[in-house]
Amino acid sequence: MAELLKAGLIGCGDYLRWEIDDLNSNTYLKVKYTFDLDHGKSRRIAGKINANPVDAVGEIFDDPEVKVVMIFTPPWVRKDLFRKAVESGKHIITTKPFGSNLEDAEELYGMVKDRVNCAVYYGRTGNAHVEMIKKILDSGEIGHLALYKEDWLHHYPVWNDWATDPEKNGGPFMDAMIHNLNKARYLIGSQVKNIHYFSDNFAQSLKCRDTEFMKLDFENGAAAYLFITWAADLEVFDPTGNDRVHYGIQQLITSEGWYITEEEQDGIPVIRAVKERKVKTWEVGPLSHTKYDQFSINLQEGKPQAADASDAITDMQIMDAAVKSLSY
Numbered sequence: 001m002a003e004l005l006k007a008g009l010i011g012c013g014d015y016l017r018w019e020i021d022d023l024n025s026n027t028y029l030k031v032k033y034t035f036d037l038d039h040g041k042s043r044r045i046a047g048k049i050n051a052n053p054v055d056a057v058g059e060i061f062d063d064p065e066v067k068v069v070m071i072f073t074p075p076w077v078r079k080d081l082f083r084k085a086v087e088s089g090k091h092i093i094t095t096k097p098f099g100s101n102l103e104d105a106e107e108l109y110g111m112v113k114d115r116v117n118c119a120v121y122y123g124r125t126g127n128a129h130v131e132m133i134k135k136i137l138d139s140g141e142i143g144h145l146a147l148y149k150e151d152w153l154h155h156y157p158v159w160n161d162w163a164t165d166p167e168k169n170g171g172p173f174m175d176a177m178i179h180n181l182n183k184a185r186y187l188i189g190s191q192v193k194n195i196h197y198f199s200d201n202f203a204q205s206l207k208c209r210d211t212e213f214m215k216l217d218f219e220n221g222a223a224a225y226l227f228i229t230w231a232a233d234l235e236v237f238d239p240t241g242n243d244r245v246h247y248g249i250q251q252l253i254t255s256e257g258w259y260i261t262e263e264e265q266d267g268i269p270v271i272r273a274v275k276e277r278k279v280k281t282w283e284v285g286p287l288s289h290t291k292y293d294q295f296s297i298n299l300q301e302g303k304p305q306a307a308d309a310s311d312a313i314t315d316m317q318i319m320d321a322a323v324k325s326l327s328y
């Protein structure tokens, strides 16, 4: 039977806007301390999740009751925190992109490998819709996923100055479309064979380019077409965070010609597949645990982490090959 483990949360930035509800509903992982270089942010988040804000990060690493650290700092400020976590035997949960580039991510992975559990969370982690689509595809009932296409259009990040810096975070693909690179690989469930990558600038004057597109061919014949643009100045509702118009258009087509969508039917979320006049629907129920509880349970039961850092390394290798294929 899993117990309630205590965690330290390091980095209380905008990412937390999506995480508060999960953190408050956890049964097996509770945040005991928060820390941010900006103490005001740390205090604000601590107040929302009933944790104690600490003045120095060392207080988190020195407390033997803390078993897990959530390192939600940007990718370029993780190495020292990872080193301290591993030295003090704390397991790690962090977010995409794993590092600023492949070299960085490999250094982080080298620190944790075979020493502590390390999960890298993406948008699909703990997402009930994605898990239901995966289950349907794996059942073979409508074939395997042959074509994954996703378009994302939104304003470039304005709430910080690191996300548009290629040295710290890559460009729009590494910052955001990497969510769908990871999701496409998960749903297709095959090895990547070929990568075609394009990076262009149409309208912005950022350190990075504003538009990126990747086509991935998989060993099983499937393909993913992943496109993101920050070229359009779509509305930003709140410049202090990721609160902006976001157009996300997803197309999923199986090897048997079924077209899959995520819908609501009578207020119930469903996955729907259509093929000519045939229609199939599957209800999307809630997952049994939050992604944090699942991490805690897997840790205590000695099971592999679903969002293990080894999977994030594959994304970083693909990004590295893609960027190296560009000719400027």
Ligand SMILES: NC(=O)c1ccc[n+]([C@@H]2O[C@H](COP(=O)([O-])OP(=O)(O)OC[C@H]3O[C@@H](n4cnc5c(N)ncnc54)[C@H](O)[C@@H]3O)[C@@H](O)[C@H]2O)c1
Residues within 6 Å of the ligand: 010, 011, 012, 013, 014, 015, 016, 035, 036, 037, 038, 041, 072, 073, 074, 075, 077, 095, 096, 097, 159, 160, 175, 242
């Ligand atoms: N904001 C989102 O919508 C979102 C969504 C998914 C994933 N993410 C990922 O979450 C991570 C953080 O992004 P964000 O949007 O929260 O960034 P942010 O800039 O809003 O926040 C980062 C926070 O880290 C703090 N920080 C920096 N160095 C630190 C250190 N050494 N010790 C303690 N705190 C430190 C900063 O003071 C800041 O509060 C990134 O990897 C990002 O890709 C963000």
